[in-house]
Amino acid sequence: MMRAQLAQFIDSRIPSQVVGGTVLRVDAARAVCDVQPAEAGAPELLDVQLRAVDDGSSKGFVLWPVVGSPVLVGLIENDPNNCFVVAVSRVEAFTLATQTDSLAALFADLLAAIGALTVTTAVGPSGPPINLTSFQQLAQRGKQLLRS
Template sequence: MSIDKKLQEGLKMLGNRGVSTFPAQVVSVDKTEGTCVVNDGNLEFTDVALSATVEDNGKRFFLFPKVDSYVLVSPINESITRLYVEFFSEIEDFDLQIENTRLQIDNDGFLLKKQNETLAKLMSDLLKEIQNMKFTTNTGSTISLVNKPQFLAIENRFKDFLKTD
């Protein structure tokens, strides 16, 4: 069977779905569970997943819609009781976690975290060390940086924490 014929048959099957994608308004969002409540104008649907795939092994990706914004909701395996948000009109929060690494963005800024280390903490530590710089001098000129090991330790943390390309 040609690829064109397979594509035509696949599109025909989509048209025969028992439950179609539908627009709805976001009533509430549960960021802990990764779900929301939506209303299509007639019915309210609870526990609508904000990601079609959430794995138990620490991997997850969520786009959190703004309350009162509009979304497109689709069924999982054509079940009206298992729904997920497929499209968002407005995003309030972005949360991506892959094992021990997390990137989260919202109106307050962004969080970049690997295990127990955050970019904010690294920057804070670096600035503290810069502010506490001390120099050993001999007749007024600098001959060595006393806290060079601390700068090197922070540099290694950055190398371990951030990708270079």
């Protein structure tokens, strides 16, 4: 009992701390995840922010962690209800977007332009690239890795 009270007193004096844990769930629509801290008996940390702040924006940079993977979580003012992901060990996907564009859109547009590429020849325009399937496969891989 005394140990718990001492720990609570010390924790209240620390403005922020970082704890390790395992990702239980990821909510992509809200850009949050739930984390089970590594400390035995510690309660789940719910709605841990994947973005710096919850401003309703889908812009910026987000690393989407793999469910079941280790993460480091920062507790602001030592409040388990005000947390953010500091680092991830395994990434399922990522988002990189400005106010006007995203890496996912840029990649998709680039591969679509390559797929539609024609070259003027002496007998007229060429057909689609002979390796169009390769570009389509790259586009599919890009959709899995990049989120807009």
